[in-house]
Amino acid sequence: MKMTAIFAVSASILLSGCMTESRYNQAQEVIRGSPAAKRDVTNRCYEGANKASPARKAEMAKIMNVSPRSNVARTYCTRAFNAIAAKRITYTDLRTRSPAFIRAIQGR
Known part of the structure; x- marks a missing residue:
């Protein structure tokens, strides 16, 4: 599998709502080991998150x-994917928006 295909798979797995823990762990290792892959998924996340309404962005700003x-x-995407790559948040943390996930997007 070409590296660009791996990056695309990682981005789609992490950004989609339908992933397994095994696939999350696989994607996590890819972005942990590849700055280019992490940049790619962060940029894709940004493209989606930037489309949020001003009210939603204001709510996110308060939380963060x-x-x-x-x-x-x-900021949201960078903090989230840095935490995923650093293994500070797990699959469950991401899915449930746990306190560990909240701390990560708060930059703590």
């Missing part, structure tokens, strides 16, 4: 402890 005038979508 950032200014609503900041690039909320970019």
Whole structure:
């Protein structure tokens, strides 16, 4: 499998709502070991999160402890995928938006 295909699979797995824990762990290893893959999934996340309504972005900004005038979508995606790559959040954390996930997107 070509590396670009692996990146695409990783992005689609992590961004889709239908993934298994095994596939999450596989994708996590890919983005943990490849800065290019992590950049790709972060950018794809940003494209989706940036389409959120201003009200939703303001809500996200409050949760993340950032200014609503900041690039909320970019901050969210960067923090989330950094935490995934660092194995600070698990599959369950991501699916349930657990306290560990909240801490990660808050930059803690």
